[in-house]
Amino acid sequence: xxxxxxxxxxxxxxxxxxxxxxxxxxxxxxxxxxxxxxxxxxxxxxxxxxxxxxxxxxxxxxxxxxxxxxxxxxxxxxxxxxxxxxxxxxxxxxxxxxxxxxxxxxxxxxxxxxxxxxxxxxxxxxxxxxxxxxxxxxxxxxxxxxxxxxxxxxxxxxxxxxxxxxxxxxxxxxxxxxxxxxxxxxxxxxxxxxxxxxxxxxxxxxxxxxxxxxxxxxxxxxxxxxxxxxxxxxxxxxxxxxxxxxxxxxxxxxxxxxxxxxxxxxxxxxxxxxxxxxxxxxxxxxxxxxxxxxxxxxxxxxxxxxxxxxxxxxxxxxxxx
Numbered sequence: 602x603x604x605x606x607x608x609x610x611x612x613x614x615x616x617x618x619x620x621x622x623x624x625x626x627x628x629x630x631x632x633x634x635x636x637x638x639x640x641x642x643x644x645x646x647x648x649x650x651x652x653x654x655x656x657x658x659x660x661x662x663x664x665x666x667x668x669x670x671x672x673x674x675x676x677x678x679x680x681x682x683x684x685x686x687x688x689x690x691x692x693x694x695x696x697x698x699x700x701x702x703x704x705x706x707x708x709x710x711x712x713x714x715x716x717x718x719x720x721x722x723x724x725x726x727x728x729x730x731x732x733x734x735x736x737x738x739x740x741x742x743x744x745x746x747x748x749x750x751x752x753x754x755x756x757x758x759x760x761x762x763x764x765x766x767x768x769x770x771x772x773x774x775x776x777x778x779x780x781x782x783x784x785x786x787x788x789x790x791x792x793x794x795x796x797x798x799x800x801x802x803x804x805x806x807x808x809x810x811x812x813x814x815x816x817x818x819x820x821x822x823x824x825x826x827x828x829x830x831x832x833x834x835x836x837x838x839x840x841x842x843x844x845x846x847x848x849x850x851x852x853x854x855x856x857x858x859x860x861x862x863x864x865x866x867x868x869x870x871x872x873x874x875x876x877x878x879x880x881x882x883x884x885x886x887x888x889x890x891x892x893x894x895x896x897x898x899x900x901x902x903x904x905x906x907x908x909x910x911x912x913x914x915x916x917x918x919x920x921x922x
Contacts, residue, residue: 630780631688633658636680636696638671639740643751652758653679654739657688660780661770663762665739667755673704685714693717738765775821783821854878 635658640651649667653676656663664683668675684691694711696702698720711718742761743754766777767786778786856875 628659628692630659631657631662631684632692634684634691634694636676636694636702638699638701642754645752645755649755652739655679655684657777657781660777661773662688662777662781663739663765665758665762667758671701673701673707676701677707677710680710690714691716693719695719695721697721779821852880854880 634655636653636655638651638653642650642652644650645667648669651668651671652665653668653671654663654665664679664687666679666683680694694716696718701707702718703720708718739761742764743757766781767788769776773780776785856878858875
């Protein structure tokens with residue numbers, strides 16, 4: 602139910618889910634990648650403070666590089682070297698709408714290769730959930746390895762990536778390495794303690810073993826695809842039980858969440874949690890809406906519904922600012 606602006610403007614942000622979970626899946630390995638920038642991190646040699654991360658939505662394979670600063674040309678080179686030249690041209694790249702990803706140069710690069718760009722917003726990173734989940738895992742792994750020497754994270758990054766790629770994931774039930782190359786990686790424990798696989802590699806009949814691995818690759822990818830679909834379905838069902846939908850109609854009066862970059866300068870702890878009011882000019886289904894500033898002419902913008910809540914009247918706005 603809509604509420605008065607006075608009663609709503611200083612209320613805390615709701616933690617209740619207001620829209621159902623929308624799972625994103627990839628049709629085949631390396632067709633869809635999620636990209637994100639992590640940082641700033643503790644300064645490393647050469648003043649590297651940022652991490653550019655790309656994750657394949659199917660295999661969960663991760664590519665990452667450290668930079669002192671990241672510009673659109675760095676993203677273009679990263680995609681060419683770490684994705685296109687290693688795994689082929691992807692169908693879609695999902696990233697936030699930061700200037701490094703949403704630039705003319707990067708858009709032109711993707712257009713030339715027929716790569717479709719899909720953008721999420723920094724205020725709603727859940728729409729690029731795969732990248733966010735990977736970032737969290739990498740940061741936690743780096744924290745465990747570094748302890749006090751925080752500036753050595755660049756040196757530890759290859760080991761963290763190796764551990765991530767050779768660890769079975771819950772959604773797929775397999776390692777990113779196996780889903781990428783069709784066989785599990787030989788890890789250090791297999792050198793100290795010989796296994797059936799390392800012993801078989803010493804035999805002369807390598808063609809038979811190679812054929813067996815090729816057959817296994819298709820089987821494991823199909824199994825991973827089925828398991829991932831089941832995992833996403835169960836996760837969505839669990840999440841959606843707590844959802845309280847928030848739908849808006851054209852002309853509805855709404856307030857928008859206040860974020861760090863939209864907060865009033867100098868307001869400090871007295872900053873209101875909601876700003877506005879705005880008028881919904883177009884409701885784009887359950888996920889997003891277009892809005893304009895109430896009573897003033899302004900450019901129409903489009904954002905996710907989760908950033909808004911409805912109010913009754915605009916008459917008392919100035920009293921509570």
